[in-house]
Amino acid sequence: MAGGRPRTFDSDAALDRALEVFWRQGYEGTGISDLLKAMGINNAPSLYNAFGNKEQLFRKALDRYADGPAGYIREAFEEPSARAAVETLLHGAADATTSPDHPRGCITVQGALACSPGAEAARDELVARRAAGEAALRGRLEQAASSGELPAGHDPEGFARYFATVYQGVAVQAASGATREQLHQIVDIAMTVWPRQPASS
Structure with missing residues (x-):
């Protein structure tokens, strides 16, 4: 049985863009629609499947920050x-x-x-x-x-x-x-x- 459709976005690049949005707008000022637009992801389920919920994505973005800009x-x-x-x-x-x-x-x-x-x-x-x-x-x-x-x-x-x-x-x-x-x-x-x-x- 074939798995789900392959992702059509670069996970690392998408995470970098999520970091930028959280960084600029803060956690609470960032909506799922902001993240979808910035990350180039078509819908919320695809976002959740790749990164988890908003809180989990935020933590991944913080890890990205620690490894990159920080x-x-x-x-x-x-x-x-x-x-x-x-x-x-x-x-x-x-x-x-x-x-x-x-x-x-x-x-x-x-x-x-x-x-x-x-x-x-x-x-x-x-x-x-x-x-x-x-x-x-x-x-x-x-x-x-x-x-x-x-x-x-x-x-x-x-x-x-x-x-x-x-x-x-x-x-x-x-x-x-x-x-x-x-x-x-x-x-x-x-x-x-x-x-x-x-x-x-």
Whole structure:
């Protein structure tokens, strides 16, 4: 018995277009009709068969975002020092959130900050992803404290929360129209809180 008709669209390209719509309009501001039009899919059943419901598609789009436009995050954590990791992360955010190749800002920051009860699952997904990012940053700073790169008396958890807040602020400022140069300046100022190593006696 033959299977269903083959898909007439490129799944990866369609997912990229779904990401763009969610990124520009937010989860709740994006309707199924918007997704069908952007993704080049003829009807809702075809969309559901390929990607699941809207919430499942949103999660797939977020994974696509993490592997693509937000790939700089993974690269930042590969830096040899914690300071370089944080600095690369923040400057990477300044570049990515102002790129002319996609909507401004960051989908994980602004995708569903405020929503109705029916969209709480999407909001919770973004909250969890932001929390995971902060936890990864905290882990890296805890390693820095253990190795002596972050001097004694400096709280890795507090630093992680601070830099996560700067990171999210960069995205909000970008979405509000701040220039790339302005955002890089903000990052440079933020990095001045990084403690200097005590002079050796």
